[in-house]
Amino acid sequence: MLDLSIQIISIISFVGGVFFILTGSIGLIRLPDVFSRIHAAGMIDTAGASFIILGMILQSGFSLITAKLVFIGIFIFFTSPITGHVTANLARKKGVIPIGKTKGKTL
């Protein structure tokens, strides 16, 4: 019974991860400019990756692999904002003008 419920929760989190990755990919193509597309990529990095890793943790059972998967998740959480920030920063420095409103004084 416990086995079955763990399997069901694992499958639900896999489906959630697939949903977020698919939505993020749609956003990556559909959104208008580079700054907006970073938001979609950030969604794949956070929700997509962590739901998939959660599903894998439930599948693996409690062992050393669980700890390794948790560390993969932590490293993704530490590195993904860096890539997002570097992309946005470089686009700003190269003079890409963002679509939409600009409020107040910007740097």
Place this chain on the structure above:
Amino acid sequence: MINSKSIALFLFLLGFWLLMSGHYTVLITSLGVISCLLCVYLTIKGNFLDNETIPIYFFPRLIQYTIWLIKEIFISNITTAKVILSKSEEPELFSVKATQKTNEGKVTYANSITLTPGTVTTQIKDNVFEVHALTKEFGDDVRGSEMDRMVTWLEKGK
């Protein structure tokens, strides 16, 4: 040379080494301990061991902050998915002031903004952050500065 920072770094490295290894014989574990000691020695020799490497004063409140951040990330993920699927994006660019005093606090705040989908820090100058938001609601979230207060609270420690 031996202070709380070097001990914390050694314990982190050793714990990570033990997790990645999976073999716990005397020979292999002692090799791991020696390599961790060597790493800590080189870090001290190279003068890397400061508050930026091991922000030790973050630790007491780190777990509570992480739980809060994961909750925020989950909520804004759902909102971003809604925005993407309903084609209701109206991007905006604005500046906010950060109230953190240390560099580590500012980095944590900027990374937390970027980690939350829907908002990205594009540039930082002193304590002014330039933020790009996917919709007006995300922009209001950042301007409401709840996250700013949380990071300042985390930075104070204890």
